[in-house]
Amino acid sequence: KAGVTQTPRYLIKTRGQQVTLSCSPISGHRSVSWYQQTPGQGLQFLFEYFSETQRNKGNFPGRFSGRQFSNSRSEMNVSTLELGDSALYLCASSIRTGGTTEAFFGQGTRLTVV
Amino acid sequence: GQQVMQIPQYQHVQEGEDFTTYCNSSTTLSNIQWYKQRPGGHPVFLIQLVKSGEVKKQKRLTFQFGEAKKNSSLHITATQTTDVGTYFCAGYGGNAGNMLTFGGGTRLMVKP
Numbered sequence: 001k002a003g004v005t006q007t008p009r010y011l012i013k014t015r016g017q018q019v020t021l022s023c024s025p026i027s028g029h030r031s032v033s034w035y036q037q038t039p040g041q042g043l044q045f046l047f048e049y050f051s052e053t054q055r056n057k058g059n060f061p062g063r064f065s066g067r068q069f070s071n072s073r074s075e076m077n078v079s080t081l082e083l084g085d086s087a088l089y090l091c092a093s094s095i096r097t098g099g100t101t102e103a104f105f106g107q108g109t110r111l112t113v114v
Numbered sequence: 115g116q117q118v119m120q121i122p123q124y125q126h127v128q129e130g131e132d133f134t135t136y137c138n139s140s141t142t143l144s145n146i147q148w149y150k151q152r153p154g155g156h157p158v159f160l161i162q163l164v165k166s167g168e169v170k171k172q173k174r175l176t177f178q179f180g181e182a183k184k185n186s187s188l189h190i191t192a193t194q195t196t197d198v199g200t201y202f203c204a205g206y207g208g209n210a211g212n213m214l215t216f217g218g219g220t221r222l223m224v225k226p
């Protein structure tokens with residue numbers, strides 16, 4: 001069974017540009033969550049999608065947006081990039097089985113804004 | 115909003131010593147999960163605790179969920195170099211609904 005796939009793995013962008021990151025969840029998983037990981041802030045929740053609907057949203061500015069497609073694949077977009085957006089962006093898919101909702105993380109996309 | 119705090123932030127131990135990381139939530143949790151992230155890797159699920167006062171063991175790892183379901187701990191007995199990594203707790207609960215809130219993590223370094 002394939003794991004969570006995130007593309008691209010690495011990205012370098014310039015301030016002011018926009019970026020789109022992609023996440024393909026494990027087959028059968030309908031919930032996809034996005035996290036930003038930085039050395040100083042740990043894992044910060046961005047948003048969660050379930051069946052193409054955003055169910056939860058973290059405390060990030062409106063420059064951060066996302067969507068989910070009918071095949072559960074998800075994208076997140078960051079517009080007007082700032083230097084502080086440099087981070088590892090992790091996507092996790094999950095499914096509830098036997099009372100446990102385990103999040104399976106992808107390898108992440110490391111975004112560097114210069 | 116819900117906050118999950120973890121201490122210590124860093125821990126250096128000599129191989130063979132024990133290690134404990136503590137997790138505290140500002141709100142009551144429906145369950146708590148623990149993840150391990152190896153250097154350069156991504157978080158990997160270790161375990162989920164659901165019941166008040168629950169204790170679970172995985173070989174040298176012991177996980178506890180507090181009676182009030184607001185705190186948790188992970189204890190590693192006789193650490194090995196393979197235990198190196200960052201350990202995160204994460205909780206569902208309170209007003210966060212389906213949002214998994216992560217603690218800041220404890221980075222464990224083991225000296226051989």
